[in-house]
Amino acid sequence: MANVVVIGTAYQWHLYSPMYSLEILVDLVKKTNPDIICVEFSPEQLENTAAGDAKPEYPRAIIPFARKQGITIVPLQPDPLFWIEQENKVKEEIIRIESAPDLSEKWEFWKELRSSMGEVYSRSLFDFQCQAYDTWIEIIWDKFYSKMFPGLGKLWEQWNNRFWKVIEKTVNENPQKRITITVGNKHKYWLNNKLQSMKSVEFEHIQKYLNCL
Numbered sequence: 145m146a147n148v149v150v151i152g153t154a155y156q157w158h159l160y161s162p163m164y165s166l167e168i169l170v171d172l173v174k175k176t177n178p179d180i181i182c183v184e185f186s187p188e189q190l191e192n193t194a195a196g197d198a199k200p201e202y203p204r205a206i207i208p209f210a211r212k213q214g215i216t217i218v219p220l221q222p223d224p225l226f227w228i229e230q231e232n233k234v235k236e237e238i239i240r241i242e243s244a245p246d247l248s249e250k251w252e253f254w255k256e257l258r259s260s261m262g263e264v265y266s267r268s269l270f271d272f273q274c275q276a277y278d279t280w281i282e283i284i285w286d287k288f289y290s291k292m293f294p295g296l297g298k299l300w301e302q303w304n305n306r307f308w309k310v311i312e313k314t315v316n317e318n319p320q321k322r323i324t325i326t327v328g329n330k331h332k333y334w335l336n337n338k339l340q341s342m343k344s345v346e347f348e349h350i351q352k353y354l355n356c357l
Contacts, residue, residue: 146315147322148339149176149348152273152329153184158201164269166205172269173206175353178324181210182311184331186221206326218314220307220327230303237295250292257284274351278333285330304334311335315345 151172158166173181183190185202197203210217221227241247271277290297311325325335332350339347 145344145346146319147346147348148311148315148325149323149350149353150325150327150332150335150339151176151350152332153199153201153326154272154329155199155201158205163267164272166201168269169201170205170209172350172353173209173324173326176324176348176350177322178215179321180216180218180314180318180323181206182218182220182314182323182325182327183207184221184307184327185219186223186227187219188224189221190217190219201326218310220310220325222306226306230299234296234299237293237299240295241293247293254289254292257288270351270354272329273332273354275349277329278336281330282333282337285333304331307331307335308338311339312342315342319344 151169153169154161154164158164158169183202183206184199185207189202190207207217209215222230238251241251285300290300307327311323314323327335336347336349339345
């Protein structure tokens with residue numbers, strides 16, 4: 145069966161955090177010894193990595209490493225048209241929420257709650273990747289965000305499911321491979337939950353590798 149582990153990435157934070165630099169991210173990926181790396185890039189971005197400045201960990205670290213090592217790269221992100229359509233739906237829903245008297249106060253609470261996630265960033269890589277942090281993110285996104293704002297919660301679920309569709313296909317087509325999935329850290333809990341429910345997967349949590357760096 146396929147061995148699968150999910151690594152949470154941090155986008156621009158990798159450029160200025162010595163605790164989770166691009167070099168440390170690559171070292172962590174190396175520890176998982178992947179045959180395949182799934183990346184939060186679209187096929188178009190994979191062909192033109194200059195278009196991925198919002199996620200510098202890919203063009204500057206993960207993709208060069210994978211190509212140098214001959215590791216298969218699988219793009220997870222939908223094509224740009226779907227991404228733009230999804231982003232526009234999110235913006236429209238947020239405008240609706242902010243203009244609704246019964247929801248605007250909840251939205252301000254949510255923004256404060258989400259900003260609190262950044263307070264963990266300065267502590268340690270273990271704090272950022274561990275199972276306890278996953279649980280906290282799951283509470284914030286599933287118990288608060290999706291329950292308070294069902295429209296946004298539905299879009300959040302759709303986005304994660306687009307990742308999952310590609311991952312499930314990759315796992316089923318590579319039953320004897322080691323597969324490392326790299327996504328923004330707030331998606332990690334959702335994908336871990338799905339992977340743990342797959343009987344055809346030998347699931348590992350990235351936490352087990354953190355003491356190996």
